[in-house]
Amino acid sequence: MSGDISQIRILAVDDHPLVRQGIAGLIGVQPDMVLAGEASTGREAIQQFRVLHPDVTLMDLQMPEMNGIEALIAIRNEFPDAKVIVLTTYAGDVQIVRALKAGAQAYLLKSTLHKELLQTIRAVHAGKKSLSAEASYEIAEHATDDTLTPAEVAVLRLIAAGNANKQIADQLSITEETVKSRVKNILSKLGANDRTHAAMIGLKRGIIEL
Amino acid sequence: MQPTRMKTADPTGHGLGPLFQRRKLRIGTRLTVCFLIIALSMIAADAVAFWQFRQMAAPSRRLSNADHASLALVRLHLDVDTFRERVAVLESSQDAKQFSNEAAELRQSLLRDVQDAEQALRMAPEISREDPTIPAALETLKAALPSQLDIAVQLSGAGDWMAVGLRLKQQIQDLIDLCSSLVARVDKQAQQQRAKAIQDAETARQRLFVVVPLAGLLTLLVAVVLGWYVTQSITVPLVELASGADALARGDFCHEVNFGGNDELAVLGKAFNHAARQLHNQFELTLEARVSERTRIARELHDTLLQSFHGLLLRFQTVSQLLPERSVEAKEKLDSAIEQAADALIEGRDAVQGLRDSTLQNNDLAMAISTLGEELAADSINYRPAFRVAVEGESRDLHPILRDEIYKIAAEALRNAFRHSQARRIEVEIRYDKEEFRLRVRDDGNGIDSAVLAGRGREGHFGLHGMRERATLIGATLTVWSEADAGTEVELHLPSGTAYGTAWRRS
Numbered sequence: 001m002s003g004d005i006s007q008i009r010i011l012a013v014d015d016h017p018l019v020r021q022g023i024a025g026l027i028g029v030q031p032d033m034v035l036a037g038e039a040s041t042g043r044e045a046i047q048q049f050r051v052l053h054p055d056v057t058l059m060d061l062q063m064p065e066m067n068g069i070e071a072l073i074a075i076r077n078e079f080p081d082a083k084v085i086v087l088t089t090y091a092g093d094v095q096i097v098r099a100l101k102a103g104a105q106a107y108l109l110k111s112t113l114h115k116e117l118l119q120t121i122r123a124v125h126a127g128k129k130s131l132s133a134e135a136s137y138e139i140a141e142h143a144t145d146d147t148l149t150p151a152e153v154a155v156l157r158l159i160a161a162g163n164a165n166k167q168i169a170d171q172l173s174i175t176e177e178t179v180k181s182r183v184k185n186i187l188s189k190l191g192a193n194d195r196t197h198a199a200m201i202g203l204k205r206g207i208i209e210l
Numbered sequence: 211m212q213p214t215r216m217k218t219a220d221p222t223g224h225g226l227g228p229l230f231q232r233r234k235l236r237i238g239t240r241l242t243v244c245f246l247i248i249a250l251s252m253i254a255a256d257a258v259a260f261w262q263f264r265q266m267a268a269p270s271r272r273l274s275n276a277d278h279a280s281l282a283l284v285r286l287h288l289d290v291d292t293f294r295e296r297v298a299v300l301e302s303s304q305d306a307k308q309f310s311n312e313a314a315e316l317r318q319s320l321l322r323d324v325q326d327a328e329q330a331l332r333m334a335p336e337i338s339r340e341d342p343t344i345p346a347a348l349e350t351l352k353a354a355l356p357s358q359l360d361i362a363v364q365l366s367g368a369g370d371w372m373a374v375g376l377r378l379k380q381q382i383q384d385l386i387d388l389c390s391s392l393v394a395r396v397d398k399q400a401q402q403q404r405a406k407a408i409q410d411a412e413t414a415r416q417r418l419f420v421v422v423p424l425a426g427l428l429t430l431l432v433a434v435v436l437g438w439y440v441t442q443s444i445t446v447p448l449v450e451l452a453s454g455a456d457a458l459a460r461g462d463f464c465h466e467v468n469f470g471g472n473d474e475l476a477v478l479g480k481a482f483n484h485a486a487r488q489l490h491n492q493f494e495l496t497l498e499a500r501v502s503e504r505t506r507i508a509r510e511l512h513d514t515l516l517q518s519f520h521g522l523l524l525r526f527q528t529v530s531q532l533l534p535e536r537s538v539e540a541k542e543k544l545d546s547a548i549e550q551a552a553d554a555l556i557e558g559r560d561a562v563q564g565l566r567d568s569t570l571q572n573n574d575l576a577m578a579i580s581t582l583g584e585e586l587a588a589d590s591i592n593y594r595p596a597f598r599v600a601v602e603g604e605s606r607d608l609h610p611i612l613r614d615e616i617y618k619i620a621a622e623a624l625r626n627a628f629r630h631s632q633a634r635r636i637e638v639e640i641r642y643d644k645e646e647f648r649l650r651v652r653d654d655g656n657g658i659d660s661a662v663l664a665g666r667g668r669e670g671h672f673g674l675h676g677m678r679e680r681a682t683l684i685g686a687t688l689t690v691w692s693e694a695d696a697g698t699e700v701e702l703h704l705p706s707g708t709a710y711g712t713a714w715r716r717s
Contacts, residue, residue, distance in 0.1 A: 016517035016521070018517055018520070019517050019524070022520065022521035022525050023524055025525055025543060026528045029531055029532055089512055089520075114526065117524075160505070162498035164464075164494050165464065176464060199501055200504065
C-alpha cells in the first residue's frame with residue numbers, strides 16, 4: 001500500500017470481479033487515490049473495513065450472503081464517521097432513500113460510474129453528499145407518491161415470489177380478505193395493472209429485491 | 211350483481227340455510243316425495259268433502275223413511291176402514307158364504323199392510339225410539355185384526371148376524387180407533403223427524419261451507435310450502451354455483467361452493483370445487499413461471515451482461531485518462547478491455563439464446579436438446595467432442611412449462627460441458643419411466659472444481675445455482691456428480707405424477 005498520507009484510501013465492495021477490476025484500474029491511475037482493498041460480500045466488507053479503515057467505501061447493493069444495505073448499516077453502527085458511496089445497477093427511488101437513510105453519503109448508478117465515480121469519491125472525501133442525476137430524477141418522480149406500508153411490502157415480496165393469496169395469508173398469519181385488500185392498495189399505490197406488474201414495479205423501484 | 215364478498219355459502223347467512231344443507235335425498239326422490247305428499251293431502255281434502263256430503267244426505271234419508279212409515283200407517287188405516295165397511299155390507303146382506311170368501315182376501319190385505327207398516331217402522335227406527343208404544347200398538351193390531359175376522363166368520367157361519375153387527379160396533383170400532391191414533395202418533399213423530407232432519411241438513415250445510423274450503427286451503431298450503439322448499443333446495447345451490455362461476459371468471463379461484471347433502475347438486479358442487487382448485491393450480495403455475503421467468507431474466511442480465519459493461523466502461527474510462535501521455539499502458543489496458551468485451555458478447559448471446567429457448571416450439575425435448583448440442587459442437591473450435599442423445603422408454607407429453615424448464619437445465623449443463631470440460635464425449639440420456647422422468651447429461655472432461663460444486667462458484671459460470679432453482683421450481687431433484695479428470699454428470703429426477711400427471715395436463 002502506498003504510504004502517501006494525502007491519498008484517498010478506498011475499499012471497493014462488489015460481488016462482480018469485472019466491476020472490481022474496472023474500479024481498480026480507474027483508481028489505480030489516479031494520483032490522489034489508492035485502492036486499499038476489495039470485498040465481494042457484505043460480510044467481507046465489514047471485516048475489511050475493520051482492518052483497513054478506508055477513507056471512502058464503494059458499496060454494491062446486490063450481493064450474496066449479506067447485501068450492501070445491511071453491510072452499510074453494520075459499518076455505520078460501528079464507525080459512525082464511515083463514508084460510504086452506494087453503487088447499484090438500478091435506480092429505484094425507494095432503494096435510494098433507504099440507502100441514504102442508512103447513512104450513505106452518495107448514491108451512484110453503475111451506468112454513470114465511469115463519469116461520476118472519481119469526482120464523487122473526492123466530494124464525499126471532502127465531506128459532501130452526492131446523488132447521481134438519474135437517481136435524483138427517480139426520487140423526484142415518486143416524491144409525492146403514497147409509500148407502501150411495511151405490511152404491504154411484505155405482501156408484495158410474497159407476490160413477487162409467486163405466491164397466491166391463500167399462501168400469502170398462511171405465511172403472514174392474516175386472513176385472505178386482508179391480503180386481498182392489501183393487494184388492492186398495492187396495485188393502486190404503484191399504479192400497477194396486475195400482480196405481476198406490481199411485482200415488477202416493486203423490483204424496479206427497489207421496494208423489494210430479487 | 212350480488213356482492214362478491216360471500217366466500218362460501220354461509221349456513222347462517224340465510225335463516226333457512228340449514229334446511230338446504232340437509233339435502234340427503236336425490237332431487238328425483240325429493241320431487242317424488244313432495245308430489246306424493248301433495249297428492250295425499252288432496253285426497254284427504256276430497257275425503258273430508260265427501261264425508262261432509264254424506265253427512266248432509268243422512269237427514270234427508272231419515273226424512274224420507276219417516277214419511278214412508280207415516281204413509282204405510284195411513285194405508286193400514288184405510289184398509290182397516292175398508293175392512294169395517296165390507297163387514298158392514300156383508301152383515302147387511304147376511305150372505306155367510308160370500309162373507310167367508312171375502313174374509314180370506316181381507317185378512318191377507320190387512321196382514322200385508324201390517325207387515326208393510328212394520329217394515330217402514332224398522333226403516334225409521336227413530337220413530338219407535340221416540341215413541342215405544344207405536345210398535346206395541348201395531349203388534350196389538352196385528353194380533354187382534356185376524357182374530358176379530360175369524361170370530362166374525364164363525365159368527366156369520368152360525369147365522370148369528372146380530373153378534374156380528376155387535377162386534378162391528380164394539381171391538382172392530384176399537385181397533386179402528388187404535389189404528390187412527392197410531393196414524394196420528396206416527397204422523398206426529400214423522401213431523402218431528404222432518405223438523406229435525408231439516409235442522410240437521412242446515413247445520414251440515416253450514417259446516418260444509420267451512421270444512422270444504424278449509425281442507426282445500428290446507429292442501430294448497432301444503433302444496434305451496436313443499437313446492438317452495440323443493441324449488442329453493444334446487445335454486446339456492448344453483449344460484450351459489452352461478453356466483454361461484456362468476457368468481458372464477460373474475461379470477462377468484464379460492465371461492466368454494468358448499469352445499470352439503472349428497473344429492474346431484476352436492477356432487478356438482480364438489481366437481482365445481484375440484485375444477486376450481488385445478489384451475490387455480492394451473493393459474494398459479496403459469497403465474498409463478500411468468501414471474502420467476504422475468505425474475506430470472508432480470509437477474510441473469512444483471513449478473514452477466516450489465517456487470518460486464520459496467521466493468522468495460524470503467525476500463526475505457528481508465529484508458530481515456532491514460533491517453534495520450536501513458537500510451538503504452540493505455541494500449542495494454544485497451545487490449546484487455548477488448549478481450550473482456552468479446553467475453554461479454556458470448557455471455558450476451560447465451561442470454562439471448564436462453565430467452566429464445568423459453569418458448570420451445572418443438573414439443574420434442576430430445577430433438578431440441580440434439581439441435582442445441584449440434585450448435586454448441588459447431589461453436590467448439592479447438593476440439594470437437596462426440597455428442598449423442600439417447601431416449602429410453604416411450605416418449606410422453608410433458609407440460610410445456612415443465613418441458614421448458616427441463617430443457618433449460620439440460621442446456622445449461624450442455625453449455626458447461628462444451629465450454630469448460632474439454633471432454634471427448636458428451637452424452638444426454640432422456641428416460642421416460644413409469645415411475646419417473648429422468649434426464650442425464652454426462653461428459654468425460656476435467657470435472658468441476660469442488661468449491662464451485664459446493665455453491666461458492668464464480669458468478670455467471672456453470673449456472674449451477676440457476677439449475678438448482680429451476681429444478682426446485684418444478685419439483686425435481688438435481689444431483690451433480692463430478693470428479694477431477696473423471697468428468698461430470700448432471701442428473702434430474704422428476705416423479706411421474708408431476709411429470710406426466712393429470713394435474714399438468716391441459717384439458
